Amino acid sequence: MDTIHICGGKRLEGEIPIHGAKNSALPLLAATLLAADVSELTNCPQLADVSASIAILRHLGCAVTQTEDRVTVDAAHLHCGYVPDALMRQMRSSIVFLGAIIARCGEAVLTHPGGCELGPRPIDLHLSSLRRLGVTVEEEHGRIRCSASRLRGAEITLPFPSVGATENILLAACTAEGTTVLRHAAREPEIGDLCAFLNACGARIAGGDNGTIVIEGVPRLHGARHRVMADRIEAATYLAAAAATGGTLTLKHCPSLPVSPVFAPLEQAGCAIAAVGEDLHIAAPSRLGGLGAIRTLPYPGFPTDAAAPLLAAACIGEGTTVCVETIFENRYRYVDELTRMGAHIRVDGRVAVVEGVSALRGADVACTDLRGGAALLVAALAAEGETRLTALHHLDRGYENPVGCLQAVGAHITRY
């Protein structure tokens, strides 16, 4: 069992290169299925979830090569539209393959992604939207069979701006007959990245900034090259690590706008954040204040994925931080582990109240989920003494080489 060992209390100082975004790379990999052609993604992070996506592409018949951050997908010869349960279960976002497979093959058979560590994970919005595009959906025993002799553009209004449903609609509608108008679509930056790739492949997608996306169907797409956008959640995690350790970090290749929803609470706590060209700079005070009130919301609100690492930073310092989680039901499982390290946190349903303490202490803790694991890492960097962090498969889903990145800025951290 791998363990990350951290001797905490070291002030972080230096530069961290931000990798490509997991939450962008996964839908982009699914999108490569749409063209019977070769596509190439650069700045693709090397993560367990990316490997899981590549395994699905290979199962469907794609030839995929991965060299460092470059992934080439040749989707000329697909031999099936069926994704087995074992591959579906490897990551929550495998459902985003549904729209791409149905568009390319006319039929998709997947299993239900089911619940996950963050609570129930319904896909009713994905399926009702696909039905609007002409897809017949049959569900039995957790298996979903979708078929469409042809996809037709439609007017769709989402009751909630679901990121996954927006991605599935985009993937299905690009080559549908006629125009699709999607209202109340998700506005997350990763949606913009997906639209940019699809347009480079010959799709005709317009709008998006105001929540309405217009997709004019085209007969077919061709392959394209695309650079995956920077990971705003990885960036937010390292901003939190700097804040927790009184550090000064420059995050390289990280445009500020997508990360900006996390700035206000960090600034309220005394951090100075500045965009310097394509880099992001943070200088934290020696003693952090409270982060005030955080409410997770769809973009441009505060991202649900950044709440855990920022709350971990809020544990050390003075002042109170209140977080209201509005997206997922069960996002505070890491709190018990932070409590082992001396944190003062009360959770009541979707609300967590953190009272800063003067010192955290190292402990043996286990990642409970991806962002919960990131929170424990942040707390361990700030804590006095040694922390041993286990259940690293959660962290490996979404952070590329965190140990190397943190060693380079002065952390005493090793993995064995």
Ligand code: UD1
């Ligand atoms: C969510 C995040 C996204 C993040 C991703 C990975 C939001 C709005 N979305 O996207 O930023 O990158 O996790 O961690 O913050 N829902 C339904 N029915 C559906 C689909 C969703 O009720 O068919 C509800 C869920 O119960 C939940 C919310 O919508 O309350 C989740 O939003 P959604 O954007 O769909 O989740 P992800 O696509 O996983």
